[in-house]
Amino acid sequence: MPSRQVRIAALLGALAITAAACGGESLEASAPVGEWSQVRDEARGQTVRWWMFGGDARVNDYVDEIVRPRAEALGIKLVRVPVDDTVSAVQRVVAEVRAGKTSGGSVDLLWVNGENFSQGKRAGLWLEDWATNLPNARFVDWTDPTISTDFGVPIAGQEAPWSRATFVFAHDRARTADPPRSYEELLEYARNHPGRFTYPAPPDFTGSAFVRQAVQALGEDDAFTLLEGLKPHLWRGGDAFPGSEAELSQLFGNGQVDFAMSYDPSFVQSAVRKGIFSSTARPFVFDSGALQNTSYVTIPANAAHQAGALVVADLLLSPELQHIKADPGVIGLASVLDRGRLPSRDRLGFARFDDNPYTLVKFGRLLEELPASRVLEIEERWEREVLR
Numbered sequence: 423m424p425s426r427q428v429r430i431a432a433l434l435g436a437l438a439i440t441a442a443a444c445g446g447e448s449l450e451a452s453a454p455v456g457e458w459s460q461v462r463d464e465a466r467g468q469t470v471r472w473w474m475f476g477g478d479a480r481v482n483d484y485v486d487e488i489v490r491p492r493a494e495a496l497g498i499k500l501v502r503v504p505v506d507d508t509v510s511a512v513q514r515v516v517a518e519v520r521a522g523k524t525s526g527g528s529v530d531l532l533w534v535n536g537e538n539f540s541q542g543k544r545a546g547l548w549l550e551d552w553a554t555n556l557p558n559a560r561f562v563d564w565t566d567p568t569i570s571t572d573f574g575v576p577i578a579g580q581e582a583p584w585s586r587a588t589f590v591f592a593h594d595r596a597r598t599a600d601p602p603r604s605y606e607e608l609l610e611y612a613r614n615h616p617g618r619f620t621y622p623a624p625p626d627f628t629g630s631a632f633v634r635q636a637v638q639a640l641g642e643d644d645a646f647t648l649l650e651g652l653k654p655h656l657w658r659g660g661d662a663f664p665g666s667e668a669e670l671s672q673l674f675g676n677g678q679v680d681f682a683m684s685y686d687p688s689f690v691q692s693a694v695r696k697g698i699f700s701s702t703a704r705p706f707v708f709d710s711g712a713l714q715n716t717s718y719v720t721i722p723a724n725a726a727h728q729a730g731a732l733v734v735a736d737l738l739l740s741p742e743l744q745h746i747k748a749d750p751g752v753i754g755l756a757s758v759l760d761r762g763r764l765p766s767r768d769r770l771g772f773a774r775f776d777d778n779p780y781t782l783v784k785f786g787r788l789l790e791e792l793p794a795s796r797v798l799e800i801e802e803r804w805e806r807e808v809l810r
Contacts, residue, residue, distance in 0.1 A: 458557055461729050466497030468730035472719075473511035474533035476504020480692070480753045488746055492737050498730045503529075508538045515547050515722045527724035531731040534720050536573040537794040539581060542720070549721040552732060553582040558739035563760040567790055568714050574793030581718035583758040584738040585747065588785050589635050589713040592674060592682040592690045596702040601681065604710040605636050605648050611680075612655035618680045620656045622670055623663035623809065624801040631685050633804050634797065635713040638789040642800075649808050663809075675699050685713070688754025691780035705782050711789040716758060741768040750778045 470493070476482060485502050493500040505511050511532050518527050534542070542548055554564060562583065564570055569583050593601040602608040612619045622629030636645035653660035657679055664670040667684055674682035675698040682699075686692075693699035719738060721731045737743060741764055744757040754775075761769050776783045792800065 461732055462496065464729035465727075465733040468497075468727040469499040469501060470530045470727050470730040470734050471501045471503050471528060472531040472533070472734065473503040473505055473508075473514075473529050475506075475508060476502075477506070484747060484753055488743065488752075489734070489737060492743065493730075493734055496733055496737075498733060500734060508532070508534055512538050512542055512547070515542070515724070516545065519547065519724060524724050526726045527722050528726070529722050530725045530727045531734055532720050532722065533584075533717060534581065535715060535717050536791075537797065539572050539577075539718065539720060540575045540794045543575065543578070543580060547722055548580040549723045549725070549728065551579040552721065553577065553579045553735070555579075556582060556732065556736040556739060558736050558741075561739065561741065561759040561763045563763070566760075568788060569716055569758065571790070572718060572794075573715065573791045573797070574795075577718065581720040582735045582739060583716045583718050584735075585717040586687075586756040586758055587685045587715050587717065588687045588707070588756065588782075588788070589631050589683065589685050590687045590689065590705045590707055590782065590785075592684075592693075592699065592703050592705055593680065594674075594700055594703050596700065597677070598680045601706055602708075603706075604708050605640060605645070606710075608708075609648055609652050609655075612652055615680065616655045617657050617659070619652075620658075620664060620670065620673070620679055621683065622666055624804050626664075626666055628667040628670070628684060629663070630797065630801055630804075631713055632683060634792050634800055635708075635711070635789060637792065637800060638713060639708065639710040646803065646807055649804070653808055671698055674703075685715075687756060687785075688750060688781055691750045691754050691778070694780055704779060707782065707785050709786060711787040712785045713791060714785065714788045715791045741765075741771075745771050748772060748775055750775060750781050754778075754781050 472485070482502065482504070490500045511529055515527060515529050553559060559582070562569060570577060572581065591601065602611045608619065621632045624630040624633055633645070633649065636649060639645070640648060657673070664673060670679070671682050671693055673679045675693065687705070690699060690703050690705045694701055694703055719735050721728055721735070725731055739759070741759060744759050745768065747753050747755055748757045757772065761772060775781065
C-alpha cells in the first residue's frame with residue numbers, strides 16, 4: 423500500500439458490503455476522507471472514471487469543457503465513460519464485487535439517482551458517510567427533503583448532489599396566453615380544445631413523470647380518475663401517444679398541440695435556441711405543485727481511485743461550477759446549493775440569471791418524488807387503466 427494513501431477508518435469506520443446482497447465474501451473498503459489536504463495529495467496523479475448517462479450533449483460538453491480542466495488543474499485525469507443506461511454501470515460494480523474484486527474497481531464515480539441508487543444501497547455497493555464531509559458540502563441544505571432523500575430513499579451520506587430537475591411545461595404565449603395551472607384546469611382546457619393536448623406514454627421518462635406529478639398533487643385514485651377523463655380529449659382522441667419528449671416537442675413546435683413538458687427546467691431555452699420552439703415559447707408550472715428530484719454522484723466502495731472521486735465530487739459542488747451549470751447559455755439547470763449559505767458575491771452571480779424569460783427562478787409548491795419502488799407500480803396501473 424502506498425505510504426501516501428489516507429484511510430478513513432479513523433474518521434468513518436470500515437465500510438462493509440454484505441455477502442448476501444452481492445453473492446461474495448464480506449468486503450471491507452477504505453477511502454480517503456480525512457484531512458482534505460491529504461485527500462488532495464492522494465488524488466494527484468489519479469485517473470477518475472466517471473460513468474454517466476451520455477445522451478445529453480450539453481451535460482457532456484459541461485463535463486468535458488468545464489469540469490475536466492478544473493480536475494486537471496488539481497492533478498486528476500477525468501475520463502467520462504458514457505452509458506446508455508445507468509443500470510449497466512451498477513451491474514458492472516455488482517459483477518466486480520461478486521468476482522471478489524474488493525478494490526481496484528473500474529467505476530470510480532457514478533451519476534445516479536432513483537432506483538439505481540436504491541438498489542445499490544440495499545446491496546451495500548456504495549462508499550458510506552462521505553458526502554457531508556466534502557468542503558463544499560457546507561453550501562448544501564442537507565435538511566431539504568429533495569436533497570436528503572433520493573426518490574424517497576435517505577441518501578445517508580452515500581451520494582452528493584450535483585444537479586436539480588423540476589417538471590416544467592411550455593406554452594406559446596402568442597397562441598395560449600393563459601395556460602392551465604392545475605390538473606383540473608388542464609382537464610377543462612382539454613375538453614374545450616379537443617386534440618390540443620397530449621403527453622408521452624409511460625414508461626417514457628417524461629410521460630411517467632407527468633403521471634407521477636398528478637399522483638403527488640391529487641392522490642393516486644383521484645389522479646387516475648382525472649387521467650381517464652382526460653384521455654378522450656387528447657391528441658388523436660387518445661388512441662395514440664407520443665413516444666418521447668422529443669416527439670411531443672416537435673408537435674408543440676409545429677403548432678399541433680398547445681403544450682410541451684420536460685423534467686429539464688431549461689428545455690424551453692434549449693428548444694428556442696435550436697429553432698424547435700418559437701421565441702414566444704415560455705415555461706410554466708402548475709400551482710398545484712411541480713415534481714422535483716435531484717441528481718447525485720456516488721462512489722463505489724471498491725472504486726480504484728476514491729480520493730480522486732472525492733475531489734471531483736467536491737468540484738461539482740463548488741459555487742463556481744454550480745454557477746456555470748446554472749447559466750442558461752451552458753445548461754440552465756438549477757443549483758443544488760442554498761443561496762443563503764453562499765458568500766454575497768456568489769449569490770449575486772446566481773441572481774444574474776433570474777431575468778431569463780426561458781427559465782424559471784421560482785417553481786412554487788414543490789412535490790417530492792414517489793419512492794423508487796412505486797414508479798413501476800404507477801406505470802403499470804397507467805397501462806391497465808388509461809392506455810388499455
